[in-house]
Amino acid sequence: MSSLRILVGVKRVVDSAVKVRVNSAQTGVETANVKHSMNPFDEIAVEEAIRLREKHGKDVVQEIIAVSCGPAKAQETLRTALAMGADRAIHVKTDDNLEPLSVAKLLSKIIGEEKPSLVILGKQAIDDDSNQTGQMLAGLLNWPQATFASKVDIKDGALEVVREVDGGLETVSSSLPAVVTTDLRLNEPRYASLPNIMKAKKKPLKTVSPADLGVDIRSRLQTLRVTEPAKRQGGKIVASVDELLDKLRNEAKVL
Amino acid sequence: MYRSTPTTTTLSRVQAMARTPSLLQRSAATISARTIATASRAKLNTHRRQQHQQQLPLVRHFSVSHAANNAEETLVEREPRETMEYDIVIVGGGPAGLSAAIRLKQLAAKEDTEINVVVIEKGGEIGAHTLSGACIEVGPLEELFPDWKEQGAPLNQPALEDHMKYLTENHAIPLPHPPQMNNTGNYIVSLSNVVKWLGEKAEELGVDVFPATAASEIIYNGDGSVRGIATNDAGVDKEFKPKASFTPGMELHGKLTLFAEGCHGSLTKGLIRKLKLRDEGKFQTYGLGIKELWEVDPAKHTPGKIIHTMGYPLDYQTYGGGFIYHMEDNKVSLGLVVGLDYKNPYLSPYKEFQRFKSHPLVSDLLKGGRVLSYGARALVEGGLQSLPKLFFPGGVLIGDTAGFMNVPKIKGTHNAMQSGILAADSAYKAIVTEGLGEEGSEPIVLSGYEEAFRNSNIYKELHEVRNIRPSFHTGLGIWGGIMWSGLDSMLIKGRVPFTFQHPHPDHAMMEPAAMHKPIDYPKPDGEITFDILTSVSRTGTDHAENQPVHLRLADKTIEVRENLPVYDGPEQRFCPAGVYEYVDDEAKPGHKRFQINSQNCIHCKTCDIKDPAQNINWTVPEGGNGPQYVDT
Numbered sequence: 001m002s003s004l005r006i007l008v009g010v011k012r013v014v015d016s017a018v019k020v021r022v023n024s025a026q027t028g029v030e031t032a033n034v035k036h037s038m039n040p041f042d043e044i045a046v047e048e049a050i051r052l053r054e055k056h057g058k059d060v061v062q063e064i065i066a067v068s069c070g071p072a073k074a075q076e077t078l079r080t081a082l083a084m085g086a087d088r089a090i091h092v093k094t095d096d097n098l099e100p101l102s103v104a105k106l107l108s109k110i111i112g113e114e115k116p117s118l119v120i121l122g123k124q125a126i127d128d129d130s131n132q133t134g135q136m137l138a139g140l141l142n143w144p145q146a147t148f149a150s151k152v153d154i155k156d157g158a159l160e161v162v163r164e165v166d167g168g169l170e171t172v173s174s175s176l177p178a179v180v181t182t183d184l185r186l187n188e189p190r191y192a193s194l195p196n197i198m199k200a201k202k203k204p205l206k207t208v209s210p211a212d213l214g215v216d217i218r219s220r221l222q223t224l225r226v227t228e229p230a231k232r233q234g235g236k237i238v239a240s241v242d243e244l245l246d247k248l249r250n251e252a253k254v255l
Numbered sequence: 256m257y258r259s260t261p262t263t264t265t266l267s268r269v270q271a272m273a274r275t276p277s278l279l280q281r282s283a284a285t286i287s288a289r290t291i292a293t294a295s296r297a298k299l300n301t302h303r304r305q306q307h308q309q310q311l312p313l314v315r316h317f318s319v320s321h322a323a324n325n326a327e328e329t330l331v332e333r334e335p336r337e338t339m340e341y342d343i344v345i346v347g348g349g350p351a352g353l354s355a356a357i358r359l360k361q362l363a364a365k366e367d368t369e370i371n372v373v374v375i376e377k378g379g380e381i382g383a384h385t386l387s388g389a390c391i392e393v394g395p396l397e398e399l400f401p402d403w404k405e406q407g408a409p410l411n412q413p414a415l416e417d418h419m420k421y422l423t424e425n426h427a428i429p430l431p432h433p434p435q436m437n438n439t440g441n442y443i444v445s446l447s448n449v450v451k452w453l454g455e456k457a458e459e460l461g462v463d464v465f466p467a468t469a470a471s472e473i474i475y476n477g478d479g480s481v482r483g484i485a486t487n488d489a490g491v492d493k494e495f496k497p498k499a500s501f502t503p504g505m506e507l508h509g510k511l512t513l514f515a516e517g518c519h520g521s522l523t524k525g526l527i528r529k530l531k532l533r534d535e536g537k538f539q540t541y542g543l544g545i546k547e548l549w550e551v552d553p554a555k556h557t558p559g560k561i562i563h564t565m566g567y568p569l570d571y572q573t574y575g576g577g578f579i580y581h582m583e584d585n586k587v588s589l590g591l592v593v594g595l596d597y598k599n600p601y602l603s604p605y606k607e608f609q610r611f612k613s614h615p616l617v618s619d620l621l622k623g624g625r626v627l628s629y630g631a632r633a634l635v636e637g638g639l640q641s642l643p644k645l646f647f648p649g650g651v652l653i654g655d656t657a658g659f660m661n662v663p664k665i666k667g668t669h670n671a672m673q674s675g676i677l678a679a680d681s682a683y684k685a686i687v688t689e690g691l692g693e694e695g696s697e698p699i700v701l702s703g704y705e706e707a708f709r710n711s712n713i714y715k716e717l718h719e720v721r722n723i724r725p726s727f728h729t730g731l732g733i734w735g736g737i738m739w740s741g742l743d744s745m746l747i748k749g750r751v752p753f754t755f756q757h758p759h760p761d762h763a764m765m766e767p768a769a770m771h772k773p774i775d776y777p778k779p780d781g782e783i784t785f786d787i788l789t790s791v792s793r794t795g796t797d798h799a800e801n802q803p804v805h806l807r808l809a810d811k812t813i814e815v816r817e818n819l820p821v822y823d824g825p826e827q828r829f830c831p832a833g834v835y836e837y838v839d840d841e842a843k844p845g846h847k848r849f850q851i852n853s854q855n856c857i858h859c860k861t862c863d864i865k866d867p868a869q870n871i872n873w874t875v876p877e878g879g880n881g882p883q884y885v886d887t
Contacts, residue, residue, distance in 0.1 A: 015379070015795075017797035018795050019792055021627065033447075033885050034883075037379075188500055190500050191489040191500060193505070194465060194468065198339075
């Protein structure tokens with residue numbers, strides 16, 4: 001099998017255990033002083049890349065590159081990826097709000113330079129739940145895509161992926177290069193051990209800007225308002241079917 | 256910061272996000288207390304054979320101490336762990352630990368020498384487990400960073416007005432407040448944010464800061480001196496067996512280990528017992544502080560206003576009081592401290608806090624606002640009388656893990672930082688100037704640190720107020736205390752030849768339920784007062800699933816056998832996170848079983864302190880677990 005390079009995209013998001021609240025300006029959620037960590041699906045992506053290398057050996061999987069687009073603190077997320085086992089990292093530094101299309105464009109430019117054979121992304125980020133970047137990237141590169149992967153393998157230079165779809169599991173095979181996005185059951189990410197965290201500090205991390213890559217990251221969407229979901233109303237117990245129908249018709253007005 | 260990635264949470268968390276917060280549904284299984292230390296030889300060997308068959312690393316059975324509080328006891332054999340060597344190992348990334356680390360690096364920079372310092376912190380990031388009022392004195396901060404303001408330290412709200420009130424059910428009577436409670440020159444802050452800033456400074460100076468790393472074991476040399484600590488093994492399942500993601504812990508060795516775990520540290524408690532750092536009959540006493548952070552109606556907000564209260568909702572026999580601090584940005588930090596020497600087993604500090612909020616003084620302030628955070632933490636109340644020996648071969652105790660809080664002022668942060676600085680000065684002298692602690696030489700015995708403490712402001716302060724808190728221990732309850740304290744703080748200032756002692760440790764103060772009546776607490780209204788699980792969801796606490804339950808019972812029958820009949824199961828009431836419950840036992844109809852919902856734990860340490868049977872042992876869970884406090 002010829003050697004391949006894997007590129008993994010990671011995003012720094014608000015930690016999943018944090019209880020977010022809408023900021024007073026109603027433009028988004030409060031992110032100051034709130035704990036951030038790597039998007040859980042991206043952790044799975046990094047883990048999958050490392051497992052592919054462990055399975056096929058360093059001769060086959062030559063290099064794992066972690067990429068993140070975001071503010072300065074995104075470097076922490078990249079260091080976590082390095083501590084898990086990536087070889088080097090690229091940070092596209094910008095403080096602007098990035099939409100999936102912009103991220104896809106940035107990644108495609110980097111992919112043009114780094115020429116990986118396999119790109120693994122998380123299926124979606126837990127802050128915006130867009131589920132678009134992987135698919136848009138494949139479109140821009142004109143590469144095959146295998147999304148919602150629950151199993152990934154490389155056999156004789158071809159990719160075999162089991163996808164989780166509404167009807168069940170779908171197995172697809174494709175040539176390389178390709179884009180894969182990870183779903184939850186693909187693997188269980190490893191802990192970054194202390195010695196690896198220390199080694200990660202020395203691994204190379206390159207910083208570039210969207211301007212360097214010649215990408216326009218203007219937003220196409222404008223957020224009008226962000227509000228909290230309506231408070232849950234108490235439930236009511238009804239005594240009979242007639243009462244239920246009455247309430248559905250006259251109070252909830254759904255009949 | 257670098258984070259040991261939690262693994263099993265990924266699946267459950269992402270799924271949980273699709274639903275409403277599932278803390279309400281979480282109920283960890285009853286701990287089966289598979290205390291391997293008591294397992295028979297046969298079981299051990301069978302386990303080992305299974306290990307080999309699974310080709311997993313042969314690991315020791317994790318230090319589950321069957322005897323309460325033996326956090327440092329390790330079992331017979333395991334594969335040797337990787338070690339990292341440092342000059343100084345600091346356990347705990349709070350005000351004391353970080354001040355010590357910063358000071359060490361500053362000394363080294365000034366004299367152009369090198370000193371390797373590591374700080375490990377169990378919280379997911381620095382500041383995640385830090386919770387306080389807080390109104391802090393800035394002396395030690397200025398010692399470390401005279402230009403802290405220019406450097407952007409988040410101390411933005413100076414204290415402007417002090418009020419002291421005695422509360423009855425409906426009224427608030429102004430009281431004169433003693434001079435020490437005057438806060439001129441102090442700042443109202445979120446201590447979590449200040450600690451975050453200190454963490455950044457420490458890293459800039461070259462300290463290795465590792466959050467999400469839990470120190471679970473002390474490593475001793477053959478001669479009983481402290482060599483360092485070991486972090487806990489990650490990827491261990493509920494039955495203490497290694498999972499596929501098993502990552503063994505590491506040992507961090509230092510010429511000196513500084514224990515800065517905060518109030519009632521899990522390693523420190525074992526250390527004090529094993530090395531006999533306290534005289535017979537001496538003990539620490541504690542309080543439990545519960546707080547919330549609110550954003551209030553700007554019309555009601557007075558930045559810089561500080562109110563301390565006594566009286567309602569606590570009765571005259573229970574020590575404690577409330578605080579309300581107006582911070583910047585329309586935020587108000589408020590809370591209740593309850594002395595853990597309370598006698599009534601029906602008392603619930605959490606519900607007392609809810610009652611405190613329903614007092615008109617407080618509820619008027621909070622109406623129309625919204626709550627942002629909730630949290631709780633035990634604090635040290637013993638003062639000078641309860642201080643252990645501060646140094647021992649190979650290590651020292653700094654900060655609240657030793658216990659430097661000034662109880663009448665309810666301030667301990669400045670003393671914690673100061674103690675860190677003093678320890679750093681002594682340690683630097685010993686290691687760099689005198690070259691002690693090299694490989695193979697005698698362990699360092701830092702008596703200079705204790706000496707420096709005795710000559711310091713911390714000692715002066717604690718000496719002056721040493722009789723105030725204990726004066727509340729008499730039958731006159733808070734009246735006796737207020738009378739003596741008024742006299743002592745205004746006139747006498749501690750200049751008496753006697754020192755009041757604490758009569759009994761907190762856990763021994765609880766009286767049987769038969770001597771008291773249940774307290775009829777009002778139901779939460781969902782606007783100002785809340786139920787406990789809603790509050791817990793505001794701490795951001797989480798613990799990775801399928802790991803050993805970190806709250807260990809030495810005897811798994813005592814709770815149902817004794818605590819339930821005699822004290823009516825006080826655990827259900829003193830835990831501010833709803834961890835403990837007595838539920839119907841499906842296996843034995845008509846009986847109850849003791850359930851530990853360890854995932855709700857917010858690491859306050861109250862259970863370890865207040866359990867009348869002293870059966871609950873708080874041990875540290877996987878690093879990165881526990882609360883994610885924001886702005887607390």
